[in-house]
Amino acid sequence: MAEEGSNEDGVVAEIEKKITEAFKVFDHEGNETVDVREIGSIVRSLGCFPTEAELHELLAKVEEEEPTGYVHLEKFLPVMTKVLLDRSYRPIPEDVLLHAFEFYPFYLKALDENKSGYITKEELVKHMTEEGEPFTEEEMEEMLSSALDPETNAVHYRNYISLMVVDETDDLPQ
Amino acid sequence: MGSGSSVNVNYKYSLQKSENAFKAAVLIQRWYRRYVARLEMRRRCTWRIFQSIEYACEQDQIKLHNFFSYLMDNFTPSSSKERDFISRMFISGESFKEAELEKYCDYESLEVPDSYTGPHLSFPLLPDHATALLEAFKQKQQLHARYVLNLLHETRKHLKQLPNISHVSTCYSEEVTVCGDLHGQLDDLFLIFYKNGLPSPSKSYVFNGDFVDRGKQSLEILIILFTFLLIYPKEVHLNRGNHEDHMVNLRYGFTKEVMQKYKLHGKKILKMIQNVFCWLPLATLIDQKVLVIHGGVSNTTDLDMLEKIQRNKFISVLRAKKRKELNRNVEIKEINGESQAEPDSAGNETMSSLPSQPRPAQAPSMANRVEFSRWVRQTVQEQIEWCRKLVDISDSEEEELTCSSLVSLTDLDGPCWTRQEEWKQILDILWSDPMPQEGCRENTVRGGGCYFGPDVTGKILEKYNLQFLIRSHECKQDGYEFCHNRKVLTIFSASNYYEIGSNRGAYVKLGPDLVPHFVQYQANKTAHTLTMTQRISRVEESAFRALREKLFAHTSALISAFKVYDKDNTGRITLSNWATAVESVLRLGLPWRMLRPQLVRSTADGMLEYKSWLDDLAMEQRSQEHIQSSLLEVIYRNRSNLETIFRIIDRDHSGLISFEEFHQTWKLFSSHMNIELTDDGINDLVRSIDFNKDGNIDFNEFLEAFRLVKQSQ
Numbered sequence: 001m002a003e004e005g006s007n008e009d010g011v012v013a014e015i016e017k018k019i020t021e022a023f024k025v026f027d028h029e030g031n032e033t034v035d036v037r038e039i040g041s042i043v044r045s046l047g048c049f050p051t052e053a054e055l056h057e058l059l060a061k062v063e064e065e066e067p068t069g070y071v072h073l074e075k076f077l078p079v080m081t082k083v084l085l086d087r088s089y090r091p092i093p094e095d096v097l098l099h100a101f102e103f104y105p106f107y108l109k110a111l112d113e114n115k116s117g118y119i120t121k122e123e124l125v126k127h128m129t130e131e132g133e134p135f136t137e138e139e140m141e142e143m144l145s146s147a148l149d150p151e152t153n154a155v156h157y158r159n160y161i162s163l164m165v166v167d168e169t170d171d172l173p174q
Numbered sequence: 175m176g177s178g179s180s181v182n183v184n185y186k187y188s189l190q191k192s193e194n195a196f197k198a199a200v201l202i203q204r205w206y207r208r209y210v211a212r213l214e215m216r217r218r219c220t221w222r223i224f225q226s227i228e229y230a231c232e233q234d235q236i237k238l239h240n241f242f243s244y245l246m247d248n249f250t251p252s253s254s255k256e257r258d259f260i261s262r263m264f265i266s267g268e269s270f271k272e273a274e275l276e277k278y279c280d281y282e283s284l285e286v287p288d289s290y291t292g293p294h295l296s297f298p299l300l301p302d303h304a305t306a307l308l309e310a311f312k313q314k315q316q317l318h319a320r321y322v323l324n325l326l327h328e329t330r331k332h333l334k335q336l337p338n339i340s341h342v343s344t345c346y347s348e349e350v351t352v353c354g355d356l357h358g359q360l361d362d363l364f365l366i367f368y369k370n371g372l373p374s375p376s377k378s379y380v381f382n383g384d385f386v387d388r389g390k391q392s393l394e395i396l397i398i399l400f401t402f403l404l405i406y407p408k409e410v411h412l413n414r415g416n417h418e419d420h421m422v423n424l425r426y427g428f429t430k431e432v433m434q435k436y437k438l439h440g441k442k443i444l445k446m447i448q449n450v451f452c453w454l455p456l457a458t459l460i461d462q463k464v465l466v467i468h469g470g471v472s473n474t475t476d477l478d479m480l481e482k483i484q485r486n487k488f489i490s491v492l493r494a495k496k497r498k499e500l501n502r503n504v505e506i507k508e509i510n511g512e513s514q515a516e517p518d519s520a521g522n523e524t525m526s527s528l529p530s531q532p533r534p535a536q537a538p539s540m541a542n543r544v545e546f547s548r549w550v551r552q553t554v555q556e557q558i559e560w561c562r563k564l565v566d567i568s569d570s571e572e573e574e575l576t577c578s579s580l581v582s583l584t585d586l587d588g589p590c591w592t593r594q595e596e597w598k599q600i601l602d603i604l605w606s607d608p609m610p611q612e613g614c615r616e617n618t619v620r621g622g623g624c625y626f627g628p629d630v631t632g633k634i635l636e637k638y639n640l641q642f643l644i645r646s647h648e649c650k651q652d653g654y655e656f657c658h659n660r661k662v663l664t665i666f667s668a669s670n671y672y673e674i675g676s677n678r679g680a681y682v683k684l685g686p687d688l689v690p691h692f693v694q695y696q697a698n699k700t701a702h703t704l705t706m707t708q709r710i711s712r713v714e715e716s717a718f719r720a721l722r723e724k725l726f727a728h729t730s731a732l733i734s735a736f737k738v739y740d741k742d743n744t745g746r747i748t749l750s751n752w753a754t755a756v757e758s759v760l761r762l763g764l765p766w767r768m769l770r771p772q773l774v775r776s777t778a779d780g781m782l783e784y785k786s787w788l789d790d791l792a793m794e795q796r797s798q799e800h801i802q803s804s805l806l807e808v809i810y811r812n813r814s815n816l817e818t819i820f821r822i823i824d825r826d827h828s829g830l831i832s833f834e835e836f837h838q839t840w841k842l843f844s845s846h847m848n849i850e851l852t853d854d855g856i857n858d859l860v861r862s863i864d865f866n867k868d869g870n871i872d873f874n875e876f877l878e879a880f881r882l883v884k885q886s887q
Contacts (some may be wrong), residue, residue: 026218
């Protein structure tokens with residue numbers, strides 16, 4: 001899906017415009033800076049799936065020498081452009097995600113050996129808040145509010161995934 | 175799974191397992207965070223859409239200014255009918271002199287029938303009356319017109335003795351609660367009273383303007399606020415907002431609401447309210463340290479001037495348009511709707527007793543357009559004069575004060591301000607917005623007031639020894655927001671303002687320490703049961719509907735803009751150029767590339783076939799298939815202004831205008847907008863409405879037919 005033919009400069013220019021737009025959505029003061037805590041949202045809404053660790057790496061590159069709590073567009077733009085051109089932090093395909101959900105019960109000898117398609121609330125909470133890059137309480141609550149089936153007190157992850165995987169057009173340049 | 179015969183194997187195995195657990199967890203977390211971030215982006219984009227459309231609508235006010243100027247300067251009516259028509263636009267909204275008002279809006283002759291089951295008011299009001307009213311409004315009952323008018327009379331009497339700046343002290347009632355914009359959303363007021371308690375000797379309230387417009391229960395809110403104002407005059411304080419203005423009400427729904435609810439007496443009620451609005455105080459000072467105003471300040475804000483001016487002279491923001499080449503006195507008079515015996519341009523004294531309608535002098539030849547223009551202006555001016563005199567039959571104290579209109583009479587030895595300066599003071603207080611950058615510049619988006627920076631705030635706070643400002647005027651996602659280094663607090667009390675789930679409302683409480691405490695809320699049960707995703711989707715849907723309508727309304731301009739990028743006329747443009755072109759036409763400052771997936775569904779090789787895209791947008795306007803699409807476009811683009819003009823013309827607020835007037839309006843407007851509109855075109859329009867009222871058109875019906883975004887309330 002070529003945007004401006006095979007002109008490389010055109011591709012870069014288009015990427016830069018996109019990044020700038022996304023950045024400005026979070027630029028409350030209209031002075032081309034955003035709160036450092038919003039960088040994650042910006043990077044992710046541009047189509048990337050970084051881990052927290054990867055995000056911290058990126059932040060280190062765009063923050064000021066003396067951390068002010070703000071990130072300037074002029075520092076962010078070149079770094080993010082490279083990220084998009086290099087296709088770092090690629091998206092996770094739906095089936096890989098499915099496997100991850102199926103993974104737990106198998107190793108825990110818990111409920112879902114038969115791959116019945118659900119995992120209990122307790123299990124999910126335990127692993128999301130203790131393993132990997134743990135969720136905050138807020139993140140856990142929010143996930144449960146939409147994922148949990150109150151009748152069974154379990155997460156039917158197949159449904160959940162298909163509901164949540166947004167049909168996005170991948171409009172990164174090929 | 176191994177049976178664990180050797181320790182080594184077990185160890186390796188559990189290491190593997192925890193590694194995999196880690197990886198799996200990270201995978202899910204990564205994905206989930208990505209999902210939340212996208213939601214956050216969507217939420218902010220949606221917010222931006224609503225805000226930019228709201229402010230673009232306020233720009234319509236400027237367009238209306240320009241339209242009137244255009245009329246004054248350029249339009250040459252071809253018949254006396256046309257001339258009458260135009261002059262009616264200018265004298266509409268004339269305010270009555272005080273004595274006339276009492277007589278016209280008399281309530282004593284109104285009988286309350288036995289069949290009336292609503293609340294009865296008697297004066298002086300008691301707390302029981304307030305609770306009865308609250309209960310009645312909860313049951314969707316309506317207060318009888320007699321009581322409404324009586325209440326308005328009493329309110330006016332009370333407000334007249336109040337200074338321009340109210341003073342509140344936290345040592346009397348320990349806490350003061352400040353509420354922001356309510357905009358006719360009665361449920362929010364109920365919620366505030368429920369959470370915070372009713373006004374009482376131990377509970378002070380400041381309501382910071384914009385009680386009316388947009389929401390459907392503006393009148394009920396006014397009734398409740400005025401009732402509490404009269405019962406607890408020391409504890410309840412009202413500030414005027416920019417929507418406490420009858421010309422603004424014509425556009426934003428309050429006028430319509432009153433006329434729908436009070437078909438017989440609505441006009442009287444509106445006249446009274448128009449006057450009451452002018453008497454609302456302009457600001458409130460808490461403990462001499464916190465200034466509460468509706469909009470903001472400017473670099474010329476002068477509290478001393480504000481305290482001294484005659485605030486009731488500022489009737490409406492729309493009426494102070496400067497007109498070129500006119501005598502200064504006439505201009506000032508026009509600004510304030512006062513009347514004096516003034517020599518007309520020809521230098522003749524106009525009669526002071528009831529004059530007969532002046533016959534226009536012989537029109538000069540059309541060939542000399544300058545002459546002709548001047549003649550038109552003069553003739554229109556004469557008509558205005560005449561109408562004004564008809565209204566102004568008796569002397570009132572108002573006239574005494576105004577004869578030396580350039581001097582503030584309370585302080586003859588003091589500073590002498592021009593009406594223009596005074597007018598700007600009030601305009602700035604009611605219409606300004608804070609901005610992050612330093613400085614002070616004109617607020618072109620709203621068409622009034624200015625944008626003020628942190629330096630302006632700093633200077634005001636220093637000059638008057640204040641701690642911070644509280645203002646409203648702008649919708650905030652969380653109901654409140656600080657800016658200017660916590661020196662300016664915006665408080666907004668209308669929750670779900672754009673759509674269910676769009677924002678919370680809030681109020682702020684201040685004790686003697688003047689440390690603000692906030693309470694947030696959302697007055698809609700549905701909002702609570704929705705998940706974050708559902709809430710965001712719903713608001714988003716609403717925003718995009720409005721945006722698509724806006725796009726449709728600019729079809730012709732968009733096609734022209736697209737063609738610039740499609741010189742070979744292939745009918746296709748790149749998505750990148752699409753974004754640039756759309757911004758150049760709509761000028762909403764939106765992140766079009768982020769919004770594109772929601773607006774443009776199908777692309778081929780990254781190219782968009784723009785004509786069919788625009789056709790799809792047009793298809794959404796289902797109900798009006800038989801109307802020519804370019805005409806539809808015009809209507810959509812100017813609907814707000816058209817509505818306002820209709821209401822101005824419809825002086826008795828009947829909701830009906832004659833076919834003739836309807837025709838006139840269209841002709842005027844289309845000539846101003848440089849649109850080709852034939853008589854056939856207008857007839858098509860008319861035929862699309864079911865008008866069955868003897869050659870009169872119900873313009874509400876007409877406008878409803880072109881309303882795409884349905885009110886969900």
